[in-house]
Amino acid sequence: MPHCFLPFLQRPRKHSASLTRAGDINLDEESHRLLSTEGLTLRDSVPSPRGKFSSTGIGKYNTPKKDRFVRTSGGHKHYLSPPRPRRHFCGSNDSEELSGRNKLFNSFKSQWMEGKQQEETSLAGWPIENRDMEAITQRYGEIQMVAGYGSYALVLISHKVRNWGPQLDRYYAIKIFRHASAQTESDYYRRATSEFSITSSLHHQNIIEAFEILPLGYDSLCVCMEYCSGGDLHALTVSSxxxxxxxxxxxxxxxxxxxxxxxxxxxxxxxxxxxxxxxxxxxxxxxxxxxxxxxxxxxxxxxxxxxxxxxxxxxxxxxxxxxxxxxxxxxxxxxxxxxxxxxxxxxxxxxxxxxxxxxxxxxxxxxxxxxxxxxxxxxxxxxxxxxxxxxxxx
Known part of the structure; x- marks a missing residue:
């Protein structure tokens, strides 16, 4: 095998054996994209996600007033806003993805409103107790939209505003872990808590920050994370x-x-x-x-x-x-x-x-x-x- 792809990414030489599949190993082939997360305050002057992730239609990358990438005498600056992915590098059915996202968003919106008058509600097929959801919204604000979903998780965007005391205007990402069809309860908890344990222990400017893990009724767990207003690198590359x-x-x-x-x-x-x-x-x-x-x-x-x-x-x-x-x-x-x-x-x-x-x-x-x-x-x-x-x- 060769040493590397690029001159500055060196990899040790591997044995040049024939490439064969190594046993029965779990391989995630999904192309789902979960738009998680950077915390925002009024000082950030960052665009709200509202209007960027509409529940209908697929828009092009939301071009800001300034150019996206500007070279300066001392380097460069980025000006990004959330995109709407149009296609995948390896190909995907955009209409099916959009339809699924719309159904999920509309289902969540209607059932959450109904849940305010009922004992419990259901989100994307998961029974979620109203009191648990109320506790989360009190802590991290009202749920605005479904940002993304996949085999293992669903990501919601919440918005918290506080006009008294220290003022706050901030967006969060709420990642809800899904129960896989053949997954045991212990495996579910192990995966969710393990991911949170690892993420919450890492503190670096290039690592997403996870704030806390919370129960969400009927043995479900969710994690609150920071919200990234610029979207993900895949959507930026596809749109550009x-x-x-x-x-x-x-x-x-x-x-x-x-x-x-x-x-x-x-x-x-x-x-x-x-x-x-x-x-x-x-x-x-x-x-x-x-x-x-x-x-x-x-x-x-x-x-x-x-x-x-x-x-x-x-x-x-x-x-x-x-x-x-x-x-x-x-x-x-x-x-x-x-x-x-x-x-x-x-x-x-x-x-x-x-x-x-x-x-x-x-x-x-x-x-x-x-x-x-x-x-x-x-x-x-x-x-x-x-x-x-x-x-x-x-």
Missing amino acids: RRLLEDEADCFLKQLLCGILYIHEMGIAHRDLKPENLLLTNYGRLKISDFGHAECFRLAWEDQVHMSTRRCGSVPYVSPEQYLAQPFDPRYADIWAAAIVYIAMRAGRNPWKSATVKDECFRDYTEDCKAGSQYFLIRDITHVRLSLSFHHLGG
């Missing part, structure tokens, strides 16, 4: 078709800073993809959704524990995860970061899966064996960063 080089470089640098931090904390994310990379309106990137994260080293340990678990979204899964041998989970995150960068610059994924069954990936490996560079990577490689890396002794 591809990102400018400097813009993509900025997001990659932030992503690598976040990855470096969680790796120093002994955590591998294991599901890095544009949908899980959230943005503030000023271009701060935050890694979210630690549902597949794993601890590869405890605080008192020096040794890295290898992994045998394949997980994540297929286009971003590294090839060694298909081999029947242990691998370092940190390198899986670095591989995913490289694919994310390609997606930002090219506006598409280089392949559907990193296996010999995929024609594009086979072309990539053949080019590497021949000593040449895969065309998609060659077209987006930075000459100046390659030279800089060379001068640094890379």
Whole structure:
């Protein structure tokens, strides 16, 4: 296998064995996108999500008055607002997604209003006690809309306003964990509490912040997180078709800073993809959704524990995860970061899966064996960063 995708993302050489599926392993192939989260105050002067995520129709990226990416004498500035995704890198049925989102939003809205006069209400098929929902709205404000949903969770946006004492005008994301069809109660609690435990222990400018985990009636749990007003990296890339080089470089640098931090904390994310990379309106990137994260080293340990678990979204899964041998989970995150960068610059994924069954990936490996560079990577490689890396002794 080759060393790396890009000159500045070095990966140790792996054995060049044939790529085969390694047993019966859980692999999340869903392309769901959950728009979680950055806390906002009046001082932030950030656009409200109202009107940005309408319950009907698919709009283009909401272009702010200023250009989205502005170069300045001292660097650059970002001006982002929430987008409406139109399509997925690997293809998706927008009409079905929109229909499902509309039904979910309308169902939630009507049932929540009915629940104010009833003993309990139901949200997207989950029975939720009215008193629990009231406790959440008192703490984090009224629910505004359904921001996203997938196999494992539903994300709502709430808005809290306080005009007395210290004034407050803030948006939150409420992530409700779903009960999978074949999931036991203990597995449900383990997944939800494990994700919250990991996320709440991480404190970094490029990591999403989780405030608290709360019961939501009938053995359901939800987590309150900060709300990111700039949407996610996937929607930004799709709406823009591809990102400018400097813009993509900025997001990659932030992503690598976040990855470096969680790796120093002994955590591998294991599901890095544009949908899980959230943005503030000023271009701060935050890694979210630690549902597949794993601890590869405890605080008192020096040794890295290898992994045998394949997980994540297929286009971003590294090839060694298909081999029947242990691998370092940190390198899986670095591989995913490289694919994310390609997606930002090219506006598409280089392949559907990193296996010999995929024609594009086979072309990539053949080019590497021949000593040449895969065309998609060659077209987006930075000459100046390659030279800089060379001068640094890379």
